[in-house]
Amino acid sequence: MIPLDVTRFRLPTGRRADLALAGVVLVLCGVAEGQRLGTQWHATAFLIASWLLAVLVCAALPLRRRHPVAVGWFTVLGTGVYHLMSTVDGPLVIIPIAALYALAAQGRIQVSVALAAVMVIGVGAGALVGSGDVTGTAVFMLTGWLIAVLALGAMRHGRLAYAEEHGRLRATRERLRIARELHDVIGHTMSMIHVQASSTLHRLPNNPDLAQEALTAIKQSSKNGLQDLRATLGVLRQTDEAAPTTPSPGLSRIDELISSASRAGLDVRIEHHGSPTPLPAAVDLAVYRIVQESLTNTVRHSGARHVVIDLGHGEREVTLSITDDGYGKARLPHGSGIAGMTERAHALGGRLSAAAGPAGGFTVQARLPFPDHHEPIGGEADDPDSAGG
Template identity: 40%
Template sequence: MATPNITHGFRALTHGPRERLSPLRVDVALAVGVTAVAVWGCYSESNPSRQALRAIAGHTVTPAPVWAYLLVAGAGLGLVWRRRRPRAVLVASLAGVLAFNALGYVGNAALVIPPIALYAVALTVPVRQSVALGAVTLLTLGTITVVSPFNSFGGSDTALCALVVVAVLGGIASANRRDYLAALRARSELVARTQEEEIRRTVDAERLRIARELHDVVAHTMSTINVQAGVASYVTSDLPPTAAEALRAIKTASKDGLRELRAILAVLRQADDPESNQPQPGLARLDTLVAGVSAAGLPTRVVSTGHPRPLAPAVDLAAYRIVQESLTNAIRHAGPATAVVRISYHRSDVRLCITDTGRGSSAVSPSAGHGLIGMRERAAAAGGSLSAGPAGNGGFEVNVLLPLEPGS
């Protein structure tokens, strides 16, 4: 079916390729890269290569000891847990950067770590909390730049403010997109499940309907056998003992079989299904069906070839129902059109061809697909086969092959 294929394609589009790196590997790579850049930047700032850079804003740059860089490294490596503990990672990054700068060392390169942690927080918390934590982060980083004797307000501080704002807005936008895609996936899966359940219900209902009608056909036949066997046994008293015993056996077996058949299959008849004493429909009532279809707006004619042969009740019923469903689908989906029902009688089977001059394959809707499933069930139950598809004239065509006797 088309619907499941579309759903699988959407899943592949939203989930991405299976070969994508795991989130943990991405976080480890990000944390290591950011830590290396931040530590190297802080080391370069604390150990300038030129003498002119050893004094900033009238203050002498003091080289940081090795243990001080562990504060920056801890703040950066904490990004490994940014998905699982985003708030804790943000607090740790702010604390590490704040401690390094509070010791009197130049650590502007480390100021990029908290905005990255802030982005991870904005992905997981509501918008108000994201904005509040962004304000706290901006206030903390602003305090560092203001209090540090090596900093003066300028373009770098403006860029830092912009970086915090981008982290908050980017996290909020990414969270909204993720929620939208999750809702879209859930909706597509719900639609697919609903369609599958609808198809199952339609097929099950059609099977129950077929079973009820077959029950009526078989029950009628067995009742006739039982009555005829009883009459024959009653009116022919001079039969040989063997023949009389055979008739009594037929009567008993048909009576028992009829009782068991009704007991087993009566559950298939719903409580609101009225018991009908009318004969089951067959091809003999096709003229009445065609007249009703023509009156409904689908001019239809019947073409019969070959010598008409009596069909078994189950086959006759299946043929009538298939023609009925085909014409009903044509009325619903073919648009302005005409239809032809061709019946060909052969030595051991009967063939049906129902064609219309409508919109062809474009007319097939989900409900029409359910009808085709039901028609195939009917044909298979009678021992035949059914195929359907676009006709050569642009319309739609249903071809059915049914044996004269079920299972033959």
């Protein structure tokens, strides 16, 4: 016995579905019209005209994707004329109903309602004239069917619109996530290189031996920046490419940030409070990026010499405070750095504040909560809002 693979049989879609529906309806109309020929197979002019009209209505349905409104009106009016010429209640009404549903699914609600109203009025007029084939019950049933078709079409349009908007939102979030990561990585690295190069140029005439040390520091900073950049761009890789092997940014790499800032002339001290525990990947990444951006802003704008990083470990949250002794009130948060840090904190359900101190300096404070049960870091860290983008 030959096995039958049911999964290979699929219903047609798109234009093929229109052709299939039109073909089935045309065959049914032919069977219905054949009953009018009688035993003598005598074809009258009205029979031939009604048959040709049925062929034209069915042939118009596959054209609805290019001319939806014109096809809708033609099928409705053509079907109405067909029923006036024919003595049988043929299945041709399926064609205008299909066109009506397609219009509603495209969001053309006004045209759909107008077409449905014409159909109901036409059938109602037939009932008032007194045709034995059309009754008030038929008008009532047709009205119910048309309302249901309009509702289903409008529902499908709403679902498609929602899916499209959701896709755009996810794409926007993904672009913002990548932009924020690139800003943090490139901004930090380039700031450190700029400060190191400027300091070296300033002191090089009096201390020529400083060049080798400065170039070594710049080389290391650029190397670390390239590694972070490759890891960040890994989210754009193709599915058949290998995953990045660079360690994910997190608390385990805080010492690299401190070393980089120290080479730029900052004295950075980190203090821990509480019992350190493995953090969720998103929280671990957020802590790293907030510290990175804070140190970058300090190097760029503050003129500070000392920075204190206070890291508090709680059972359900981690708190972070970065304080420098620079020109606090001269720091203008017009860039995207502070906004990016705030977005990271909000994406995790936490909060972040950045403000100058009354006696000078600048402080960034953040609180990042996390649930009791979470996945500790053990692979590539995800961005806080990657679930939405």
